[in-house]
Amino acid sequence: MDASGWQPEPGWQRLPGAGPATAGVWSATIGGRDVVVKRLERPEPHDAPGVLVAADVNYWRRAADVALSGVVADAPGMREAPVVRVEEDADGVTLVHERVAHQEAPGLWLAACLGRFAAVDLGEHRWLARDQLRSRLALVERRGGWRTLARTPMADVADHLWTQRTVWLDRCDALAQVAQHGDPSAANIPGRTPTGDDAIAIDWAHLGRGPVGADLGYLSLATREDVGPLVEAYVAALPPGLATADEVATGARVMAVYTALTRLDWALARVADGDGALAGKFRHPSVAPYIRAMQRQVDQIEALLA
Ligand SMILES: Nc1ncnc2c1ncn2[C@@H]1O[C@H](COP(=O)(O)OP(=O)(O)O)[C@@H](O)[C@H]1O
Ligand SMILES: [Mg+2]
Structure with missing residues (x-):
């Protein structure tokens, strides 16, 4: 070991x-x-x-x-x-x-939990994570960008979003910076407190601060609900005056789209080396879920392109 x-x-x-x-x-x-x-x-x-x-x-x-x-x-x-x-x-x-007992949780309830959590004062600790999305994309940049997406029918869209990433990251930096879990997948938020009001989360390795809405965008990659109602539930749970629904939607959208495309590029790259054209791999079981996750982001992608 x-x-x-x-x-x-x-x-x-x-x-x-x-x-x-x-x-x-x-x-x-x-x-x-x-x-x-x-x-x-x-x-x-x-x-x-x-x-x-x-x-x-x-x-x-x-x-x-x-x-x-x-x-x-x-x-x-x-x-x-x-x-x-x-x-x-x-x-x-x-x-x-x-050990946390797993309880199924609706997306709107989770969104409200993330909104309340955004107000937490984490204090000053040198180990709180900063610039999460910016540094993830910098790692992608070191590998040459979304190189496998460039070989797919969404090459133009991917190229445009990749080129615009700094603009969107800067816009997110200008939003209110709040407490974030950093990896709020459904699997990482398995439980509820005894009163049932709050969530119990695991896997806090990415705790830090980030743009309002970013945690919500990450969560939205794994929930059934559309991002619109999720944003409403999150905003309603934020401290009054912290951010508008538009600002939250921006923070969520940038995190969701750039994360979904990075994951898809990575999934495609893993199967791209074998025999056959890349187009034949879109149904591969280790790729198909990431294609679907990207397809669910179409409206969000369009909003970033507008
Ligand atoms: N405290 C816990 N209670 C219940 N299940 C847990 C707990 N910690 C971890 N697990 C289970 O182990 C899995 C992996 O643990 P996690 O801390 O999320 O590590 P990773 O960084 O690999 O995602 C979780 O998805 C969950 O199923
Ligand atoms: Mg985990």
């Missing part, structure tokens, strides 16, 4: 779907409590750029800093699953949270 010889304990059940930044996620029972254990490995200096930079979106130990600081332990709108323990050694950090 780790170079250190850190090992999961016998009886822990490995959970599927742990992302690249994680050495593993396990379900376990510790001291009679149902918990989830997540192991973060300290990166080598030559690993991905940014992982050792505290404010970088990919900072490797932010989830541990969030748990140790308690900044979102009681946050309104959305809070962290209760922390059981955080153990640090030379090679990484082991994070233990209470």
